[in-house]
Amino acid sequence: MTSKLIVKVFQRWLWIPCLLLVWTLFAKFVHLGTWSFPSPWFTFEKWWWLFKNGTLIKDIGSSLFHVGYGFTLSALIAVSLGTLMGWNRKMFEYLNPFLNLIRPTPPAAWLPLVVFVWGIGLLPGILLVIYGSFFPILLNTINGVQNVEKRYVNAALTLGLGKRRLMCDIVLPAAFPSILIGLRMGFGFAWMVLIIAELIAVQSGLGYMILLSVTTLEPESIIAGMITIGVVGLGLDQFFRVLIDKYILKWQKGIVI
Amino acid sequence: MAEGNRDMTHSKEIIRVTDLVKSFPKKDRGEPLKVLDGIHLSISEGEFVSILGPSGCGKSTFLHILAGLDRQDSGQVFLDDKLITGPGPDHTMIFQDYSLFPWMTVEKNIELGLKATGIQESERKAISRNYIDLVHLGGFENHYPHELSGGMKQRVAIARGFALNPRVLFMDEPFGALDAQTRVMLQEELIRIFTSTHKTIVFVTHNVSEAVFLSDRIVVCTKRPMQVKEIFQVSIERPRDRFGIPFNEFCKQVAQLLNA
Numbered sequence: 219m220t221s222k223l224i225v226k227v228f229q230r231w232l233w234i235p236c237l238l239l240v241w242t243l244f245a246k247f248v249h250l251g252t253w254s255f256p257s258p259w260f261t262f263e264k265w266w267w268l269f270k271n272g273t274l275i276k277d278i279g280s281s282l283f284h285v286g287y288g289f290t291l292s293a294l295i296a297v298s299l300g301t302l303m304g305w306n307r308k309m310f311e312y313l314n315p316f317l318n319l320i321r322p323t324p325p326a327a328w329l330p331l332v333v334f335v336w337g338i339g340l341l342p343g344i345l346l347v348i349y350g351s352f353f354p355i356l357l358n359t360i361n362g363v364q365n366v367e368k369r370y371v372n373a374a375l376t377l378g379l380g381k382r383r384l385m386c387d388i389v390l391p392a393a394f395p396s397i398l399i400g401l402r403m404g405f406g407f408a409w410m411v412l413i414i415a416e417l418i419a420v421q422s423g424l425g426y427m428i429l430l431s432v433t434t435l436e437p438e439s440i441i442a443g444m445i446t447i448g449v450v451g452l453g454l455d456q457f458f459r460v461l462i463d464k465y466i467l468k469w470q471k472g473i474v475i
Numbered sequence: 476m477a478e479g480n481r482d483m484t485h486s487k488e489i490i491r492v493t494d495l496v497k498s499f500p501k502k503d504r505g506e507p508l509k510v511l512d513g514i515h516l517s518i519s520e521g522e523f524v525s526i527l528g529p530s531g532c533g534k535s536t537f538l539h540i541l542a543g544l545d546r547q548d549s550g551q552v553f554l555d556d557k558l559i560t561g562p563g564p565d566h567t568m569i570f571q572d573y574s575l576f577p578w579m580t581v582e583k584n585i586e587l588g589l590k591a592t593g594i595q596e597s598e599r600k601a602i603s604r605n606y607i608d609l610v611h612l613g614g615f616e617n618h619y620p621h622e623l624s625g626g627m628k629q630r631v632a633i634a635r636g637f638a639l640n641p642r643v644l645f646m647d648e649p650f651g652a653l654d655a656q657t658r659v660m661l662q663e664e665l666i667r668i669f670t671s672t673h674k675t676i677v678f679v680t681h682n683v684s685e686a687v688f689l690s691d692r693i694v695v696c697t698k699r700p701m702q703v704k705e706i707f708q709v710s711i712e713r714p715r716d717r718f719g720i721p722f723n724e725f726c727k728q729v730a731q732l733l734n735a
Contacts, residue, residue, distance in 0.1 A: 372544050373574035377588030377639065378564030387587060391578045 256438035265442035273427070277443075278450060281412060281423035284340070288347025289408045293401060296352050300359025300397075305389065310360070317356070325350040325411045333419045343412060343420035350411030351404035358400025362393030395466050402458040409451045424450070489643060489675050490518040490541070495550035497536060510536050511547070512700035518643075521673045525686035527733060528696030535647055537701065538679045542568040542645045554642060564588055568645040569636045571652055573628040575620040581607065582616040585635045592639070606634035609668060626657035630664070637668060643675040650685065659717075662688055666713065683730045687722060688715055695732055705732055 238258050245257040256264075268274040303310045325346050332342040366389050374388045390397075416425025424447050431439035495514040498507040510533040518524050528534040539545035541552055543562040552559045554566055562568070567588070575584050585603040594602070607613060610630035620628055629649055636644050650658045666689060669676060680686050686693045693707040707729060711721050 369570065369572060369574045370576060372562070373568075373570060373576070374587075375544065375562035376542055376564070376566075376568040376645075377591060377635070378562075378567075379587070379591045383591050388576065391576070394578070 250437070253435075253437065256441060261438045261441045261445075264436070264438040265445070268439065268442060274442075274446065277422070277424045277427045278446065281416065281425070281447075281450070284343050284416075284420065284423060285347055285405075285408050285412045288344040288412070289351055289405055291344070292348040292351045292404065292408065293355055295348070296355035296400075296404070297359050297397060300356045300400075301363050301385075301390065301393075303356075304360040304363025304393070305385070317353075321353050325407075326414055329415065329418055338419055338421055340420070343415045343423075346415040346419065347408045347412050351408035354403035354407060355397070355400040358396050358403070359393065362396025362400075363389055365396070366392040395462075398458070398462045398466065402455065402462065405454060405458060406451070409454065413447055486519040486521060488517055489520040489522075489555060490516070490677070491551075491553040491556075492516040492541070493551050493553075495537070495540065495552065496548045497533070497540065497545075498548055509700040511540075511550075512702050514550070514701065514703055516694065516703065518675065518677060520675055523669055523676045523678065523689055523691045525678045525680055525690040525693045526696060527680060527683065527686045527693050527729070528701060529698055529733065530681050532696055532699050533701035534679045534681075534696055538568070538645050538647050538677065541677065542566060544568070564592055564639045565642045566645065567636050567639050567641045568647060569629075569632050569649045571648040573620070573625075573632045575628055575631055575635075577620050580617045580619055581612060581623075581631050584620070584631055585638050588635065588639045602638050603634075606638040609637070610634045610664065624657075625653050626661060629653065629661060633661075633665065633668070637672060637674065641674070643677060646676060646678045648679055648681070651680070651682075658685075663714075665689065670713065683733065684717065684722075684726050687711075687726050687729060688717060693729060695729060 241258050245255045245260075248255045265274070299313075303313055328346060328349060329342075332345055336342045336345070370388055370392055371384065374384050379387065412420075412423070413425040416423040417429050420426060424443055428440045428443035428447075431437070431443065493515055495511050496509075497511040498509045500507050514537065526534045526537060536545060540547050541559065543559050543566065559566065576587070579587065582600075582603050585606060586599045589599045589602060604616075607616060610633055612627065612630055612634070615623065615627070620631070623631070632649070636646075650661050653661065662685060669689075678686075678689060687709060690709050693709060695704045695707065696702065697704050707725075709725065711725060715722055
């Protein structure tokens with residue numbers, strides 16, 4: 219039992235010493251002009267310093283606020299619109315061609331226009347987050363609602379459910395697994411798009427911090443910032459994973475039969 | 476058939492079906508497939524009627540039209556002299572695949588229809604508890620459907636249907652997906668509930684002994700397009716002995732007609 223556990227822990231964490239070794243060697247032998255590549259130790263020292271003096275917390279807070287703001291708005295709009303389009307065939311036929319047309323334009327391509335119109339600040343960042351997370355949520359919601367099994371709807375109708383109850387008690391719960399998957403994907407995109415936006419259109423947050431570190435010639439801060447972005451992103455994704463597991467596993471076995 | 480039995484003396488007519496016709500369009504634009512070919516039927520209150528026909532004869536479509544889940548091309552279905560134009564809680568249905576909502580517990584599944592009709596929570600709880608006991612599922616109130624066996628799921632569906640206190644209950648091969656033993660057990664429970672509630676039940680099946688065991692009357696149907704071949708009055712006294720001679724003689728008679 220215990221030896222199995224040790225093997226498992228070993229498999230899981232072996233990459234860390236390996237990475238540190240490669241990184242250390244890289245830092246030792248690679249020189250960037252007059253600069254040497256920051257070593258792991260130096261980077262973590264810097265990270266700790268940034269953490270202690272509060273700038274890192276402030277940047278994380280700012281990024282989380284923007285991504286939370288934009289994502290919440292996006293989720294509200296996309297789930298409502300997706301439900302409407304999934305349930306109402308006409309709505310779908312009218313809106314789908316238009317949405318298909320703008321969908322292939324990546325969020326980054328909207329950046330210049332958004333900055334041109336609204337300048338640099340809170341609004342462009344949030345707008346891009348909304349756009350970036352909108353489609354995965356919308357498409358998964360439409361898909362979820364369109365694929366609600368007919369037998370559930372029939373059963374609900376013979377039980378006397380009206381339109382509103384049918385929507386709230388049957389259609390949305392039945393589509394919920396699909397919607398949650400959309401939300402999780404959408405959040406991944408939101409986080410990615412926010413960091414890109416912060417490099418150009420927003421003057422705060424983790425993305426802005428790593429960009430600033432370029433101009434202040436602190437490569438160790440860039441790497442510290444990148445690691446933070448990764449860890450925070452992972453943490454948020456895990457949050458969604460746990461939510462999905464907790465909510466869905468209770469009954470999803472019943473759907474597959 | 477066409478007289479409609481308007482003059483029934485002992486009990487009131489609850490359902491009347493007149494000249495029901497239904498076709499399905501074919502995918503390759505050929506002739507539409509005729510499923511129901513002019514069906515007349517009258518069912519009186521408190522009666523257990525089985526619709527017995529070969530697989531694929533259209534009896535399930537027939538029941539779906541009666542329940543308001545499908546539309547006929549022509550003909551009419553009356554419930555208490557009112558046209559049935561859509562599904563509703565006073566003529567609810569129990570399905571072969573149970574159709575329980577997997578995201579709701581047993582209790583919530585049973586209470587949903589009551590909630591929709593506007594019954595208060597305390598009363599809902601009391602009703603659902605009552606019907607959970609009636610189908611012997613006490614202790615499973617807070618279980619989810621995937622934690623139950625097929626037989627238990629169908630018990631929940633039966634409780635859900637009866638809890639609505641409908642005028643008539645439609646049952647579409649409700650025991651078709653169950654193993655033989657569970658099937659027999661549920662037939663016996665259904666009869667017990669039927670005799671204690673006096674609900675009108677219209678029951679679709681292709682199983683002869685099931686129909687004979689359960690029904691007051693058996694409507695034997697033809698192959699597609701479905702027509703009423705003959706109606707049997709089952710006069711064997713309840714509880715019916717499946718191994719007794721009258722039961723088996725009756726089954727034989729019905730089976731011979733069904734397969735003729």
